[in-house]
Amino acid sequence: MAEQFKAFSISHKLAPLDLRERIALSEEESKSLLLKIRDVFHLQEALVLSTCNRTEIYYTSLEDQSEALVKLLSAEKGISSEQIMPFVESYTAEQEAVNYLFEVAVGLHSQVVGDLQIPNQIKNAYQWCADMEMAGPFLHRLMHTVFFVNKRVFQETAFRDGAASTSYAAVDTIESFLPLLPDPKILVLGLGEIGQDVVRTLCDKGYTNFVISNRTLTKSQNIADELGLAVMPFEEVREKLSDFDIVISSVRADEPVIDIELVRSLTQKSVKYFIDLSVPRSIARGIEHLPGMVVYDLDDIQKKTNEALEKRMASVADVKRIIVEAEADFADWSDQMVVSPTIQKLKGALETIRKQEMAKYMKSLSEEEAVKMDKITASMMQKVIKLPILQLKAACKRGEAETLIDVLNDLFNLEKVEA
Incomplete structure (x- = not known):
């Protein structure tokens, strides 16, 4: 019985955030786990995928x-x-596990459908298992098929168009007015789930000139240490707010953290932009009416995400069609892998017969005649073996390969032939 590809998942679909955080794996932890999987379970191929939303x-x-x-x-x-x-x-x-991997890799199972980060996370996971020599022929072929599917989804559908998450929409909003602000200074207030997503999105897009602040300083410091960012103590925010051009806030508070009087007192050198991702609001109503102040609230941001999600959901059928096509091609390859050892043994058996027969006549042949004879017999062998190979591959598609393998084993005594 051949080994089968399998998987298990702990994801946002069932597991709460605090559990997902506790079992999330870093690169080093993933590699260490792969080694233990190999040494303890003697598995030859395995891939560990761990993100903020899933460990699989x-x-x-x-x-x-x-x-x-x-x-x-x-x-x-x-x-x-x-x-x-x-x-x-x-x-x-x-088949179920392969389909699940394809759907995860394109973002069908992401918290934000069509997640832009998951393709790189999949590539990293594959690189780590390759580094640990835990990717064999099956996994190598499967992962490269996954990458090809992602490329087709990007080129042929609108599944990854627009900013469909709050964090991406917030950063997308920033980018719409960046031409007006050369080298803007950005302050990110609040490091809950949304705030952390904003910070990671800024980092993913290459932003470095921003500062983070949270009411719990240790949380700020932990994220800053991980990503190499600057931290501002929360109690200094009001005093230093004028230093920043853009403020993104997701602070949970009963009263606004940034009020009208504070903003009115700022020394105004240029337009300031505020993005409020909090419920209730952490940036006071009415600030948008002050001269030089522009405010985007959660409704503004979510309008952008809703538009993007509508486009993405409309493309789901096309994405699934691409996956089905890729799965069919991969299944053909996988089925042929079952008969590959038999094909190699058959070639070896026929090559042995050819060489044995050649050896009987080599002494009576000139060098030129021997070369011709070698070419002729090699060509004959290729023609003889062509039909059995085609029949084996066809039998794979019909699910009848085992019967033909047994027949060839009996005819040519292939059990004694090394693949």
């Missing part, structure tokens, strides 16, 4: 290893596996 392991195995791998993950992260298991989704049929 894809692997080839004869049996479902989900529960055992979850226990390994829990031991690595110092958390009981019993806390994780209720949120695990397993994909134990190969």
